[in-house]
Amino acid sequence: MKYSKLFTKTLKDAPADEQARSAQLLIQAGFIHKEMAGVYTILPLGLNVLNNISNIIREEMDEIGGQELQSTALQRKELWEKTGRWDDEVVDNWFKTELKNGSELSLAFTHEEPMTDMMRSFIHSYKDLPAYPYDIRTVFRNEARAKSGVMRGREFFWKALYSFSKDEKQHEEFYTKATQAYRNIFRRVGLGDSTYLTFASGGTFAKYSHEFQTLCEAGEDVIYLDKSKEIAVNKEVYTDEVLKDLGLSRGDLVEAKAVEVGNIFSLGDKFSKPIGLAFSDENGDEKNVLMGCYGIGISRLVGVISELCADESGIVWPESVAPYKYHIVTIARYEDDESFQKSEELYNRLVQRGDEVLWDERIETRPGEKFADADLIGCPIRIVVSPKTLEQGNVEVKLRKEKESKLVEFDKV
């Protein structure tokens, strides 16, 4: 992508109406645009990051047997009444709407009910199990206050997988696989070192649920972390009984603020029973399907990564999710300058070999402004092509995460 063709612009100053550092940076650098509090358009640079994260998640979900589908935003009231979750007293962040005939509908904040109902068409026998449909889409939560940018949106992008199993053994096998897949995902997006499996309340059907919490000062959760064992406990279940159960002791635990980037739940027959999702087992007996759900906040991850991977000059994207791998900065006064021509040659060479490249080929912009934009946008590798570097046939290569640059022969980039 040529920089001058990108319709977004970096802003001189961080927006005054955002409190979260990540939202300030993402808006200033042109990754997102605020429609209203908690609702953001994902701009082209941001969409690259969102897609990179989504594709990593896709690969890991497909690897453990997940099958992607596209569910709906509009949902039928009747299904949510069956599980007792329709009422605004029970779910406090519903968005509702209605059809022309006055029928009430809900806007998806999750999909257990419709997914369970849909699977009634496909699950009849133990032979139809297990099944792992998943979904990457926007969902809606009517947050009373939304002040954390894309870290807590009213409309946000997530992945949700639902597991359908015939018995506890089949369920547990997948739950363990999913836990490992989640570890892979957080490692691959660059948050492996700061993300911990965290025990949280399990609800009716399991002793615990499992959250993946990323250490972050801007986080809204508090966890107690045992660094040597690499597990944590959410404040909501931080009791002597739980610590004993998990073999943890208060002395080894450190209190920390964190953001929940993923969670996995064992649901038992909480949904299959009221909605009527049953199957015939090997003996011909009818049993309820056992379920699990597995969520990851994708737009939230964009926020968390930009919150944690940043310095005073801007974002420092991990290579796996960066909007572009290379950011070429050309210092030239005319398009027929050698430095411009060489830049174009380099740009074409990198693009042809399949690399993602942003080329700042602006002529009228001062070098200092271009460097500031490159730092703000935060691509991993900056390459400066200028008359000075070319004197010895070199270009200047600088990793965004390092202070020092080095000269590299033009032909060897």
Next chain:
Amino acid sequence: MKYSKLFTKTLKDAPADEQARSAQLLIQAGFIHKEMAGVYTILPLGLNVLNNISNIIREEMDEIGGQELQSTALQRKELWEKTGRWDDEVVDNWFKTELKNGSELSLAFTHEEPMTDMMRSFIHSYKDLPAYPYDIRTVFRNEARAKSGVMRGREFFWKALYSFSKDEKQHEEFYTKATQAYRNIFRRVGLGDSTYLTFASGGTFAKYSHEFQTLCEAGEDVIYLDKSKEIAVNKEVYTDEVLKDLGLSRGDLVEAKAVEVGNIFSLGDKFSKPIGLAFSDENGDEKNVLMGCYGIGISRLVGVISELCADESGIVWPESVAPYKYHIVTIARYEDDESFQKSEELYNRLVQRGDEVLWDERIETRPGEKFADADLIGCPIRIVVSPKTLEQGNVEVKLRKEKESKLVEFDKV
């Protein structure tokens, strides 16, 4: 994909509650699941088709300078009040919702208003023009009746591009390019021969808008087609004055039912003026940005293709959008039969070279049922591997669109 792993199932009978042939087929074959009238979950097979179409559209939009973003479903009332489109009397198919504080919001049925408002952040000078943001997403239309399956959804998937230009010349140049890109798209998805550029009413800012209408008995539009000139006129502007203007005569026109699969509009300053999207031109004068919009119904295309490309046995997908290119049917009694082993070898070989393959490796299912499923699902190339074909070292290859099969040497597939 191994057939037995696919969580969806084909149904013995077409659903009784669908009138459109496409909806019946898509549900029976496991491409979509009905949540309510006009609202469908896109199942894994259907998502492959949807993604194939989306990727063709993406390539064509990127080719003419489009930049993809992800807009929002939730929209602010204030922007739609500025253009006079908030009122339910003006837009008769709004879905509305509200925030906890009682503020009304709309669910996107289109994005002219928010897109125009957003571009105020990025367009200041003629140097910032042109710009072509586009969006592939679900939008919402509160249809009083929804009985055409995915051909007219209450929640549906579309592509919308918005053009922002400094003058008529810049606008017209892009409009012409977009027209050609649309022709490419409909040709590439297999509807080239049955889709016609159709003149329709232009609204306030242009004499005509341009629709792309696909001939289809199940269509809700009526057009008058000049086959030799390859253009048509929508019934809504079928007047002597328009025919004269376009150089058409009634005698050359054939009345036909059709589905609108795409449309392009010149919008002038209809949105930029009330919302205040202006720029400084070369002389420093402030002018309103000129806009155009360019839509394609992607889930509608899934419906239209399955409506038109079908026979009595099922769907006949064009290769460019098919859920899988190959459908291998294995006739075997045990997994250690030669035909099973050979099938697996073939499956792995095709997958490794990058082909999309559905392998029906079910042991307990009768051959006739497997052939019926293959016809219903409609992948372009069926390969049967059976003890009989293997006797001479062959497999049976049949194109879905042809009646006859032929034997091909196993190693040459």
